Amino acid sequence: MEFKISKELISQLEQLIAAKRDSELNVLLEDMHHADIAEILDELDFNEATYIFKVLDSEKTAEILLELEDDLRENILSRLSPKEIAEELDELETNDAADIIAELSKDKKDEVISELQDVEHAKDIVDLLRYSEDTAGGIMHKELVKVNENWSVLTCVKEMRIQAENISRVHSIYVVDDENRLKGRLSLKDLLTTSTRAQISDIYISKLNSVKVDTEDVEVARIMQKYDLEAIPVVDELGRLVGRITIDDIVDVIKDEAEKDYQLAAGITQDVEANDSVLELTKARLPWLLMGMVIELFASQVLDANQAISDQFRTLMIFVPLLSATAGNIGVQASAIVVQGLANGSVKEFNRHYFSKELTVSMISGTIISLFLLCYHYVLYGQFLVGFAISISMIAVILFAATLGTLVPLLLHRNKIDPAIATGPFITTSNDVFGIFLYFVIARLILGV
Amino acid sequence: MEFKISKELISQLEQLIAAKRDSELNVLLEDMHHADIAEILDELDFNEATYIFKVLDSEKTAEILLELEDDLRENILSRLSPKEIAEELDELETNDAADIIAELSKDKKDEVISELQDVEHAKDIVDLLRYSEDTAGGIMHKELVKVNENWSVLTCVKEMRIQAENISRVHSIYVVDDENRLKGRLSLKDLLTTSTRAQISDIYISKLNSVKVDTEDVEVARIMQKYDLEAIPVVDELGRLVGRITIDDIVDVIKDEAEKDYQLAAGITQDVEANDSVLELTKARLPWLLMGMVIELFASQVLDANQAISDQFRTLMIFVPLLSATAGNIGVQASAIVVQGLANGSVKEFNRHYFSKELTVSMISGTIISLFLLCYHYVLYGQFLVGFAISISMIAVILFAATLGTLVPLLLHRNKIDPAIATGPFITTSNDVFGIFLYFVIARLILGV
Numbered sequence A, B: 001m002e003f004k005i006s007k008e009l010i011s012q013l014e015q016l017i018a019a020k021r022d023s024e025l026n027v028l029l030e031d032m033h034h035a036d037i038a039e040i041l042d043e044l045d046f047n048e049a050t051y052i053f054k055v056l057d058s059e060k061t062a063e064i065l066l067e068l069e070d071d072l073r074e075n076i077l078s079r080l081s082p083k084e085i086a087e088e089l090d091e092l093e094t095n096d097a098a099d100i101i102a103e104l105s106k107d108k109k110d111e112v113i114s115e116l117q118d119v120e121h122a123k124d125i126v127d128l129l130r131y132s133e134d135t136a137g138g139i140m141h142k143e144l145v146k147v148n149e150n151w152s153v154l155t156c157v158k159e160m161r162i163q164a165e166n167i168s169r170v171h172s173i174y175v176v177d178d179e180n181r182l183k184g185r186l187s188l189k190d191l192l193t194t195s196t197r198a199q200i201s202d203i204y205i206s207k208l209n210s211v212k213v214d215t216e217d218v219e220v221a222r223i224m225q226k227y228d229l230e231a232i233p234v235v236d237e238l239g240r241l242v243g244r245i246t247i248d249d250i251v252d253v254i255k256d257e258a259e260k261d262y263q264l265a266a267g268i269t270q271d272v273e274a275n276d277s278v279l280e281l282t283k284a285r286l287p288w289l290l291m292g293m294v295i296e297l298f299a300s301q302v303l304d305a306n307q308a309i310s311d312q313f314r315t316l317m318i319f320v321p322l323l324s325a326t327a328g329n330i331g332v333q334a335s336a337i338v339v340q341g342l343a344n345g346s347v348k349e350f351n352r353h354y355f356s357k358e359l360t361v362s363m364i365s366g367t368i369i370s371l372f373l374l375c376y377h378y379v380l381y382g383q384f385l386v387g388f389a390i391s392i393s394m395i396a397v398i399l400f401a402a403t404l405g406t407l408v409p410l411l412l413h414r415n416k417i418d419p420a421i422a423t424g425p426f427i428t429t430s431n432d433v434f435g436i437f438l439y440f441v442i443a444r445l446i447l448g449v
Helices: A009-017 A020-031 A034-044 A046-055 A060-066 A069-077 A082-090 A094-100 A104-115 A120-127 A153-164 A186-193 A219-224 A248-265 A278-305 A309-313 A318-344 A350-382 A384-414 A419-423 A427-449 B007-018 B022-030 B034-045 B047-056 B056-066 B070-078 B082-090 B096-103 B106-115 B121-128 B153-162 B189-193 B218-226 B247-265 B276-306 B307-312 B319-346 B353-379 B384-414 B419-423 B426-449
Strands: A145-148 A173-177 A184-186 A230-233 A241-246 B145-148 B173-176 B184-188 B231-235 B241-245
Touching: A009 A046, A009 A069, A009 A419, A020 A046, A034 A046, A034 A060, A046 A069, A046 B231, A060 A069, A060 A094, A069 A427, A082 A094, A082 A104, A094 A104, A094 A120, A094 A350, A104 A120, A104 A145, A145 A153, A145 B082, A145 B231, A153 A186, A153 B384, A173 A241, A184 A186, A186 B276, A219 A230, A241 A248, A248 A350, A248 A419, A248 B247, A248 B319, A278 A309, A278 A427, A278 B022, A278 B353, A309 A350, A318 A350, A318 A384, A318 A419, A318 B034, A318 B247, A318 B319, A318 B426, A350 A384, A350 A427, A350 B276, A384 A419, A384 B121, A427 B121, B007 B022, B007 B034, B007 B047, B022 B047, B022 B056, B034 B047, B034 B276, B047 B070, B056 B070, B056 B082, B056 B096, B082 B096, B082 B106, B096 B106, B096 B121, B106 B121, B145 B153, B153 B189, B184 B189, B184 B231, B218 B247, B241 B247, B247 B319, B247 B419, B276 B307, B276 B426, B307 B319, B319 B384, B319 B419, B319 B426, B384 B419, B384 B426
Parallel strands: A145 A173, B145 B173
Antiparallel strands: A173 A184, A230 A241, B173 B184, B231 B241
């Protein structure tokens, strides 16, 4: 059922481009979905992609533009004049147009805006550019259907027909007063079953969820999911209806939020992608590496200070990597479960019941690992007491790592810091240093050094 | 605008429950959204929550049931008779009802099904139970509006009114033939602007995306996002229309998929949550810990084999944790970017351009870290050559880790294994062992031992 790009199609297109057979290109691509054409352009080289882009008409290319990979879009936009870009944007919904303008350089941005033909549309786009990306204002559309509470049903139906023409999905009809303040919504059913002379103010439903322009996008996502909404109106500080957010805008927010946790866990700060520049990638990654290095310098100090005991009991040192890795792994596991619990609401604050469960899980895991290690050490190196010291230290370090792993995300969360940081390099390396320190302290106690 | 639970509300409810003032409870909760009531019940103890649940009528409680935390839902279901559970399920959409039945024990499941009153509804629910959770069949609803291609527009409009009554959001009208095979969809506009005597077969649109019942849920999510669909029909092996998936069903799939990556990166296999049992948590976590341990035993072997050189150049050993941590961090960073690239389609297979960019980023990071280390070592321990050996080894290990981090997810992906495993403990510990091995090999070469 679904479209798949074939090698034949690509080479056919390349031949048509080389021969400049524009009309045949148009026929070939005419019936394809814009998302599929975008996929094809991503497979071609920049020149070929731009060629096809210029052959197709702007109604189609505008939608394609939205679906392209960032670097190809950037490349194509750089080859279009401000007037040509404005033609594309005139075809798009306000929100999508604003997103593309935001990618342009300051100078080009102004030129493109001045070339927009539809004045109302241009005003809406410029309005959207004011809001920061991660707020309701930054993700909302201007396209919506609204009616005045003082209208009659008849006027309302007429007006709605005009407004709905430019909107792909109506979802809801919003009711506003003369000052454009949001009053409620209208059910299509009520509208159709009421006398055409009735006033809107008599039939609208005043109970309605809405968000403010400066509400954080993740908060909007949470509200829409909780109340199972397909669209939510956005109001400004004075309660005036300024836009609407639909569920498909929220899908990206949810995805980005989940990906951010993953990136933090992997030690990547900014939202970078495989096709970002070396500089951007380095900026997102190097700080974590340096911080990890500085923390691990303390580990080197701990090892340095324990050279004597390591010389005396030679196997102590060789299990340090095993100890570090196990402590790191268990700490990250403990943190990840708390982080996800905080995200989905099943964990809210410190909870003794949960904490003792975590310690039980760690104790079981720690005991199994330590017993295995005790046997391994005895078989390979004899020296039961040293093996015993290593095993007991291992359990202690595991319990410590689990405790830190549980508490740190809670502490970060309470201080309004993203708890997912706790599953990243900062905690794993800190765990390392504490773990190695504890290991030698306990080993010294048992071995009586 | 949004509802917030207050301590006062909770204590007021607790008093009303203690005094068994049912009608006042009903009045207090009457106008609240079911998602808000679910949040309140999660704050109360099991007995109080069950009490309120029994006081409210099943139209409301059915929706509440869907929103509760897993353990509270389980608890409440265990206190309801099969007949009472069936009453709840009769109020729900087929998909939601099937999800709740799937949580029951085998015996109770059959009893509940036999108590369902609406036979058509029961048939649909049982039908849905056949499909595995992570397929289109497992996430689809039975609720949809369909018309026969042989009907006239008039019959069609009449039938649609009846069908739409039980459906909260119509989205699309599907057209089927006499054998219930999906033929296309109907635009509401065409339906309203055509003569009532026209046949559906003359006006329907045959171009339509659909998925098969056994299509993977993540694939459905991908298609719906790519083509920006709010609903997609589901067909069986013979092309018969059996259900429909809407965008809100897909939101959960997208969230789960992103969370799975995060869990794999944290070394947690199954989909566990903070309130799962100790056994489940241990089963999801212990295998990774054991595997990490076994791999790190090789690291202990490498260190054991290098005791002599460590004795001679005493600072070599103390930087092993720093080396491991840095290699691990850079490897995970490299993998995470590839994993996300594979997920969003910006990386498809091995790409020399991207690989050389990754090596450049690692080379820059490695050089900065090594230079810092060289100075640190010289200031603290003198012995320039040893510091030099450590620094060069560090660069080599970093480049090696970045290479492994880039290639392993691609390799896993090509073999149809989830590439996010590469950001978990398996790769970090393997990186450790190879890194430590390489470190000593290079140090030996430079120091001439």
